[in-house]
Amino acid sequence: MRRSAEMQEARSSALRLLLLICCVCATAGYPFKTPLDLDVIPRVTVLSNGLQGCRRFQSSAVNYSTMLLEADSERLYVGARGAVFALNASDISASSAPTIEWEASSEQKRQCLLKGKDNKTECFNHIRFLQRFNSTHLYMCGTHAFRPLCAYIDEERFVMSSQPEEGRDKCPYGPTTGYTALIIDQQMYTASQYEFRSFPDIRRNSPSPTLKTEDAPTRWLNEADFVGSALVRESLGSSTGDDDKIYFFFTERSQEQTTTYSHSRVARVARVCKGDRGGHLTLQKRWTSFLKARLTCSLPEYDFHFNMLRSMFVMPGNTPQDTLFYGIFGLEWKNVKASAVCRFSLSEVQEAFQGPYMENQDSGSKWKEYTGKIPDPRPGTCITDALRARDMNVSTALPDDVLDFVRRHPLMSQQIQPSDRRPLLFRRTTDYTQMAVYMIQGIDGQTHHVLYMGTDEGWLHKAVEVAGELHIIEELQVFEEQQPVNNVLISTKQMSVYVGSPSGVVQLPLSNCRRYTSCYDCIFARDPHCAWDGAQCVDILAHVDRSTLIQDIQHGNRGCENTQTDVVLRSRTVRVGDDVLLQCELSSNLATSLWTLDGSELQGYGLNSGFRTGTDGLLIIEARQDQSGLYTCYAVENNIKVSIVTYNVTICLDVQPPPPVEPTEDLYSVFTTVPPPTEHASSERPLPPPPAPLLPHSELLSPRNMEAMYLSLITILGGLCVVLTVVLVYVGFCLRVGHRGKYSLRAAAAAYPNSKKSNRNRKQHRNSSHMELKTISSHCNGNGICNGVSKQHNGGAPDGGFLQIVPGEGHPSPNKGPPPPAPPLPPTPQLPSPECDFPNGLSATLPSVLRRMNGNSYVLLRQSDSENTSPSCYSFAEELNKMLEKRKHTLLLPRPDESSV
The missing domain is CATH 2.60.40.10 (Immunoglobulins)
Known part of the structure; x- marks a missing residue:
């Protein structure tokens, strides 16, 4: 039956998890809004490099897990792994701080390893407890490689004043075990799971008599994970002579049986009386005043119940009855990030402990509300004046039936609801870890609560409570590397907040009003520390006369109507x-x-x-x-x-494109010059071409015409090709009639590439000022014969064809400088194919790649592809169409420079 119940509970938990995941997935991408608009967004985000007034402390030690602030001595004591530091509270980054090194011995580390513990995290001495013992000494406890020890510290000399003593009843064995402890009037109260196989326990260790929680027949704590504790001196101003109470906050496995949504773990608050001495026979050396109740923090309209208590901060009031408890809650499933902040009043907690009890008559069933008779005096209460009048001055004088009832009924039926029955804050993308609360009086005379909340990723959120909700003023990236915030402390004397983490400690000012540069920016922030004085945003604590300051915490939009803003x-x-x-x-x-x-x-x-x-x-x-x-x-x-x-x-408006330029000048400035291979390198690879020359300066390079130039380039090239066709026809005609014109085609020399005459002609043309248009066909037949000439006799010409302009007889313009030096001549071309004549069959593959050169200009480079080598001849129009098709795929830079074409 028990196994069946466990399986049923597992199925129920799996179904709840599935429903939650579906809910989260359904709302992904949308702000999770409740009617109260609780999913709060930080107003300002400040990265670590933008923090002002930030001071840091780091050392060779790690895991700064414990901090103690002494306002009178202006010291901040920090406990880390294997060391304790005494820092200057006004500036923690000041010169080297006094240090007590307390490492575990090599033998103790070896014993720790033999127990199967981790030698990288667990087999060290992690300081878990550091508090004041009396006016001259501090008291600290450490895990000491899974053998806890405690020691006294001489505050003045900052040294251990005695040999370490046994600490297994005062400190947990592991560095991550849930733990809380207090020293009250030189008595130490602790709560933890002390040993690996032991049950969680709340203890008073010294002086005698020592007290513990009961574990049979009813276990008072069920897999409890403690996060905090606090003393509330309820005896101050008490008309009944009541005792002071110590409250413990934790999460444990649920025991209730309710008709509503059930949870495997729930948040709790437990209470014991400071003057408890245990029972005489029943509950001997056990608490007689132990009671616990459930803390609820939920969004019932969305069935979101935050059951995991992560941190609790106790905010003292003007009287003990004004005490407030601020708690950070999370979801039960670790893979879903969400946090809620709920606030509880002491009166609500006291009301729950005065309500009905829960009972468990059968150890195998769930707990339910007790409806029977309650003994007198009321079980679980502290000794009051009414009991003293009945000769019950201490807990050992209480009747056995009262103590037996307490033993079997430690759980209260009434759940403790937060103030206003709703969370102050809900964040579905953040896991808060620690929190501190600070009170400040605004210009309006009202007292505002300011919260500083650390996250699991090293951020600090500053928020102010406004009308029962939290407004996050700013989020500060305290640590660049993601790491959880372990401690948050506030010093009103130093006006600083101290944040501890595994890697170090950071000190920040409570506010930074200079961050807000305008009146509305200062007002929108709603920072109770900041106000506008007419010229800048200032800290109100530095001004005695606040009559001229502007501040609006309640609405955050009033007071700047008559101010001017700089635009x-x-x-x-x-x-x-x-x-x-x-x-x-x-x-x-x-x-x-x-x-x-x-x-x-x-x-x-x-x-x-x-x-x-x-x-x-x-x-x-x-x-x-x-x-x-x-x-x-x-x-x-x-x-x-x-x-x-x-x-x-x-x-x-766009600028009209300029008219086309002369073909020879434009081709010479746009096309790349390709050097010919040498005569003795017919069997070797051709040399790489030299760098292409820069484009001459022209109005076409203006950034206004950059896009127009690109669009008109194809049209210009088409016109140039037509002109070239006419030129080729004219040159061919000149060769037939034997006249020498402005352009000459050296086709006859190609038939005798190795003759002396050809060499002399090549030399003549190299020394002349002729401008020649040379085309070389790349079309060969399938037998490797190009136009009747074998490839091995073509002078080592490359397979891909090219078009090249070389200087001829054209005379330079008198308004321009001397023409650029003539590039080397290409190899002697082969004879044209009988199937193709030049006027209709120009077989030169035109360049089609646009490349950026020297950062501010573009030139066209020759492209030789396998597709250019074809055994057939193409007409000029077909060659042009192929070139245009390739230009469609030309890759241009997305945003070229202004001087680019």
Whole structure:
């Protein structure tokens, strides 16, 4: 039966987890909003490099897990792994701090290894407890490689004043075991699972008599994981002569049987009386005042129940009855990130301990509410004046029936609800680990609670309570590397917050009002420390006269109506058809941007509107001339519109493309020169071409005409090819009639590439100023014969064809400098194919790759592909079409420089 119940509970837990995952997946991408809008977003995000007034302490030690702040002595004591430090509370990064090194011995580490523990984390002396014992000494305890020890510290000399003593009843064995402890009037109260196989226990260790919790017949604690404890002196001002109470906070396995949603683990608060001495016969050396109740923190409308208690901070009030408990709660499933902050009042806790009890008549069943008779005096109460009047001055005088009832009924039936029956804060993307609360009086005379909450990723969130909810003022990246925050302490004297982690300790000011540069920025922050004095945001604690300061914590939008804001003015001139980004950076995560054009709000940002908005600003897509004007970006927060930046945007018309240039000059400046191979390298690979020359300066290189130049390049090349065709026809005609013209085709010399005459002709042409147009066909037949000439006799010409311009007889213009030096001549070409004649069959493969050269210009390079080698001949139009097809796939840089073409 028990196994069947366990299987049923496992199925129920799996089903709940599946439902939660489905809920999270269904809401992914959308803000998880409740009617109370609890999913709070930090207003300002500050990275570690932007922290101001930050001081750090680090040493060779790690795992700074314990901190003790002494305001009177201005010292911050820090316990780490194998060491204790005494830091200057005003500046923890000051000169070398006094240190007590307390490492486990080599023998003790060896024994730890023999127990199967981890020699990288567990087999060290982790300081788990560090508190004041009396006016002259501190008391500390460490795990000491799974053999706990404790020792006294002489505060003045900061040395261990005695030999370490046994600590197995005062300190847990492991560095991560849940643990809390207090020293009250030189008595030590601890709560933990002390040994590996032991049950969790709440103890008073010294002086005698020592007390423990009961484990039979009813176990008072069921797999409890302790997170905190606190003393509340309820005897102060008590009319009944009540005793002081010690409260312990923990999470344990559930025992209740309810009709509502059940959980395997629940959050608890337990209470014992400080003057408890145990029973005389029943509950001898056991607590007679131990009671526990459930703490609830949930969103019932969404069935979100935060059952795991991670941290608890006790906020003392003006009287003990004004004590508040701030708790950080998490979900039961570790793979789902979410946190909630709930606040409980002492009166609510006392009411639960005065309510009905729970009972468990059969050890195999769940607990349910007890409806029988309750003995007198009420079980679990402390000794009061009424009991003293009945000769019951100590707990050992209580009747056995009262003690037996306490033994069997430690659990209360009434659940403790948070203030306002709802969480103060809900965050579904953050796991909070530790918290400290600070009270400050604002300009309005009201007292505000400011919370500093550390996360599991090394961030610190500062929040203020406003109307029962938390407004996160800022989130600070305290540690660059992700690591959990272990401790958070506040010093009102130093006006600092101290944050401890595994890698070190950080000191930060409680506020940094200089971060807010305008009146509205200062007001929107709602920081109780900050106010606007008319010129800047200042700390109110530094001003005695606060009558002229402006602050609005309740609403966060009042007081700056008559102030002026400085607006940044910028000018932008762009071209028609360009995309323009107008940047507008919002410092607040809660603000939204609003854009206006010439004073009118931009309506709609659809696909056809020509505008897009994002986190960077406003994007004008394919700008039109009618979109010129004054663009103003506003930050809208708390229903207030504040101007940030104004752009004077001028959109100009496109410039018409210039007329085509002379073919020879344009080809010479655009095409790459390819050097020929030497005559003796017919069997070797050709030498690589030299670097291409830079383009000459021209108006075509203007950034305004960059896009027009690219679009008109194909048309220009087409026109040039037509001109070249005419030239080739003319040159062919000149060869037939035996006349020498401006351009000459050296085709006859190609038939005798190795003759002396050919060499003399080659030399003659090299020394002349002729401008020659040379084409070499790359079309060969399948037998390796190119136009009747074997490949081995072609002078080592490359397989891919090329088009090259060499200097001829053309005379340079008198307005220009001397022409560039003539490039080396290509190898002697083979005779043209009888199937192709030059006027209709230009078989030169035109260059088709656009490459960026020298960072600011582009040149066309020759491209030799396997597809260019074809056994057939193509017409000029076909060659041009092939070149145009390749140009469609030319890769251009997405945003070339202004001087690029």
